[in-house]
Amino acid sequence: MAATIKDIAKKTGLGLATISSYLNGGNVREKNRVKIEAAIKELHFEVNEVARGLKTNKTKIIGIIIPELNNIFCAEIITEVEDLLRSHGYAAIVCDCRTDGKREMEAVEFLDKRRVDGLILMPSGNSGKHLRAFARKRKPVILIDRKLRDIECDSVLVDNRGAVKDAVLRLVRAGHERIGMIAGPEEMFTAEERLAGYNEAFYEAGIVRQKELVVRGDYTIAGGAGSFRALLKRNPDMTAVLVSNYEMTMGAIIEANEMDVKIPERLSFIGFDNLEFARACVPRLSIVTQPTKEIGRRAAELMLKRLKEEPSGDAVSVKLKTGFVEGKTIKKR
């Protein structure tokens, strides 16, 4: 059906190697170059990357595994990664595993069979055992947003701990002491880091922490709503709250509206991620922001670098700074 280099060779009267050389940027006599190009155009020839991949043992495909495509934080990162990779000739096969460890394992296998040249993933669990087989082939694996036990590989992280600590201290400086937190699921890397930041802030401010001020949510909208209600019920004297991811921030806001809790009059509020949503709220939310574009860019760059160089021993870990966008939801007391 489609033309092959054989057809081009026949058409031009040249040998296969010459065509191949031309395709790979080798030196070809001017006269022949013209002939080849004419034949390519005439026969609508396009390199068969599958055949090339079989021969070179490189597919120029990168596997991307994420917990939830349908999640702005992930989507923003992936958009950037995909853009950068493709501009360097790499395709991205995206696998959404619905925050499910088993699905994630299957995805790794799936991509391995397809001989992807590298893996970029935002892991759902904490163990990296399922990556071992892949990593043993000396193909690069780059972790995004979360670290993993049982395996050592490059990672692009965010300073979650510092981010939350900074945010809580802002509340402290505004005169708050009864500051609640809607934390993330136990065992989850970012969730624990953020919680640690919360604790550190209390320590640094010299305020005694009270356990009932922390409630665990599950990083979903519904979870945020439920947690908000529970937290407020348990702590009627709470004056401020920090919600530790976007979905729960939205959920908390929905619930606050539902319960008619005035923000910031009754309760000061700091949310997480998604500037647009924060701006759409009344009053504008004060939020912690993450550098999603930069995360994506750094991850892709790191991958491209690894792909180019010889497999080396030591893993690189990048940690990026977060931001804070002032809204009008922190009230001075």
Added chain:
Amino acid sequence: MAATIKDIAKKTGLGLATISSYLNGGNVREKNRVKIEAAIKELHFEVNEVARGLKTNKTKIIGIIIPELNNIFCAEIITEVEDLLRSHGYAAIVCDCRTDGKREMEAVEFLDKRRVDGLILMPSGNSGKHLRAFARKRKPVILIDRKLRDIECDSVLVDNRGAVKDAVLRLVRAGHERIGMIAGPEEMFTAEERLAGYNEAFYEAGIVRQKELVVRGDYTIAGGAGSFRALLKRNPDMTAVLVSNYEMTMGAIIEANEMDVKIPERLSFIGFDNLEFARACVPRLSIVTQPTKEIGRRAAELMLKRLKEEPSGDAVSVKLKTGFVEGKTIKKR
């Protein structure tokens, strides 16, 4: 490096064909089956899908081209498509073209070189010329959300016209006549359909349309904000407005807050897409919703069906119903 079927053949003392047959679900003597499975486990063998693809001329990869991954509407659809495809053994290479026709063309070429088995795309432009070469190979192309000139292929669409018509008529029944619309970009398929629905509603209600009540936005948050301001300024007597996509809905809400325009007291409001956002607003937004999951599912199913059957002549077009979720932003007059 990795084990091949040759290794398995050697290990088991069987022929290549037998191994291949086993891998493809053929009949193999029980005794040999056991031997093969042992060898596979021992050597960590995994089929090389690249080699298989070269031989069978099928990559089991579907190309997905979208205008903006970082867009909930797209992301929700893709999530569903990817899930379904992968559960049938197909990988998805996703290409985000940033709503840019040129990038879209490049993406088609990119995917063509990689010999994807089919293409699912949500086109940015109106012409399908860039798909001709691909379609000529008798590989399935499925359009999502938008139709295309110059080419005939399957599509999964939404009844945008009916959706908007219905929404406007709700406003009419609530006593409104000066109903504004923030429409989408000219030439854009969905935008024109939605605008047509708006016009039809006026016609059906017997209200004379006034051109100044329609303003074109660009489907972005900033565009929605700007359009909202412009529309209101131009029509101080407008009593209701319909915004025709999610990003602009968010933008309009931001701007309404900014301008301190009370909804629905001063202005009744109907937004588009994203139920969660609608629920997070105060008061809850009344919105038109699109069946994103179903769009994705139908597109994937259609693709799977096409992949299975002989290339046939006539194109299938599916048109899905929209929904309407009542909020509290429509005021009776």
Added chain:
DNA sequence: ATGAAAGCGCTAACAA
């Protein structure tokens, strides 16, 4: 049911 052999489209020695 199994084996031998050819070949998918390309690249990479090697030779000329």
Added chain:
DNA sequence: TTGTTAGCGCTTTCAT
């Protein structure tokens, strides 16, 4: 610079 040849890992006749 160019041509010849082997072979990447698999599937697929065609025999057996």
